Amino acid sequence: MTFLALDVGNTRLKWAQYEAPVAGSRLLAHGAVFLENIDKLADEEWDELPAPSRILGCIVAGDAVKRRVIEQMELWDVAPRWVIPSAQEAGVTNGYDHPARLGADRWVAMIGARHRLLARGIQKPCVVVMVGTAVTVEAIDASGKFLGGIILPGHGIMLRALESGTAGLHVPTGDVRDFPTNTSDALTSGGTFAIAGAVQRMVENTTRHCGEAPECIMTGGAGWKMGPSMSVKFELVEGLIFDGLLEIASRRFPVEL
Ligand SMILES: Nc1ncnc2c1ncn2[C@@H]1O[C@H](COP(=O)(O)OP(=O)(O)O)[C@@H](O)[C@H]1O
Ligand SMILES: CC(C)(COP(=O)(O)O)[C@@H](O)C(=O)NCCC(=O)O
Numbered sequence: 538m539t540f541l542a543l544d545v546g547n548t549r550l551k552w553a554q555y556e557a558p559v560a561g562s563r564l565l566a567h568g569a570v571f572l573e574n575i576d577k578l579a580d581e582e583w584d585e586l587p588a589p590s591r592i593l594g595c596i597v598a599g600d601a602v603k604r605r606v607i608e609q610m611e612l613w614d615v616a617p618r619w620v621i622p623s624a625q626e627a628g629v630t631n632g633y634d635h636p637a638r639l640g641a642d643r644w645v646a647m648i649g650a651r652h653r654l655l656a657r658g659i660q661k662p663c664v665v666v667m668v669g670t671a672v673t674v675e676a677i678d679a680s681g682k683f684l685g686g687i688i689l690p691g692h693g694i695m696l697r698a699l700e701s702g703t704a705g706l707h708v709p710t711g712d713v714r715d716f717p718t719n720t721s722d723a724l725t726s727g728g729t730f731a732i733a734g735a736v737q738r739m740v741e742n743t744t745r746h747c748g749e750a751p752e753c754i755m756t757g758g759a760g761w762k763m764g765p766s767m768s769v770k771f772e773l774v775e776g777l778i779f780d781g782l783l784e785i786a787s788r789r790f791p792v793e794l
């Protein structure tokens with residue numbers, strides 16, 4: 538009863554195959570491809586994969602990408618299911634004005650983060666940071682209610698926006714410096730501090746609202762880039778979305794062992 542979990546973002550498709558759709562299940566294989574390479578999955582990475590008996594994914598890329606992903610899965614005789622954020626799932630309550638309009642990746646990451654803490658006996662507020670194409674920073678209170686979150690551009694979008702909106706900012710990537718003294722370092726540090734500062738602000742908002750400092754969990758393809766520049770204590774969890782998908786799958790797919 539293997540389980541394939543998918544996370545399709547605006548830059549890359551990430552996948553992971555588990556022994557079963559059960560939280561804590563053994564990871565059998567995993568991979569990531571840029572969206573332009575999706576069409577090769579069935580012939581390459583997925584070619585040798587044992588056919589999954591269940592597939593659950595979250596997708597925030599557009600319909601054209603979704604169709605291309607579904608096409609690659611025709612290799613197996615199983616209909617993929619996709620997470621649609623609802624008012625409540627797996628112990629997390631959705632505070633969004635229109636719950637289904639919340640990005641599915643944000644919802645799944647929050648469910649993953651909540652259960653990660655609960656598994657350690659921690660029932661505290663939590664700030665969930667995802668550093669992908671865009672950056673999202675969510676606040677969850679100690680009861681598991683999603684209070685709200687922010688969306689800001691990721692590193693790449695920030696740089697491209699500055700490049701295209703100005704004449705003098707076409708420079709190579711620089712380093713993060715406290716006091717940048719050249720254009721490359723100024724841009725790289727600016728983007729990094731924008732993200733670090735946004736997280737710090739959300740931690741402050743959450744502390745004030747909840748009367749208790751939150752745990753902070755960070756994930757996403759570019760999460761590692763932020764590590765050295767963060768001003769709040771955080772934990773980097775690479776597979777947070779997959780943890781969330783496993784939690785949801787455990788509740789949706791009764792296991793026939
Ligand atoms: N192998 C890589 N090569 C280049 N950039 C990468 C790589 N892995 C992650 N990144 C960075 O992470 C971002 C994509 O992260 P990811 O979590 O896959 O985003 P999304 O979920 O939006 O598709 C890119 O914008 C890039 O900055
Ligand atoms: C904010 C996002 C663009 C993040 O996408 P990503 O960086 O993971 O590719 C995505 O979660 C999304 O399209 N959300 C829908 C709008 C919302 O969450 O309010």
Ligand SMILES: [K+]
Nearest residue numbers: 546642667669
């Ligand atoms: K993502």
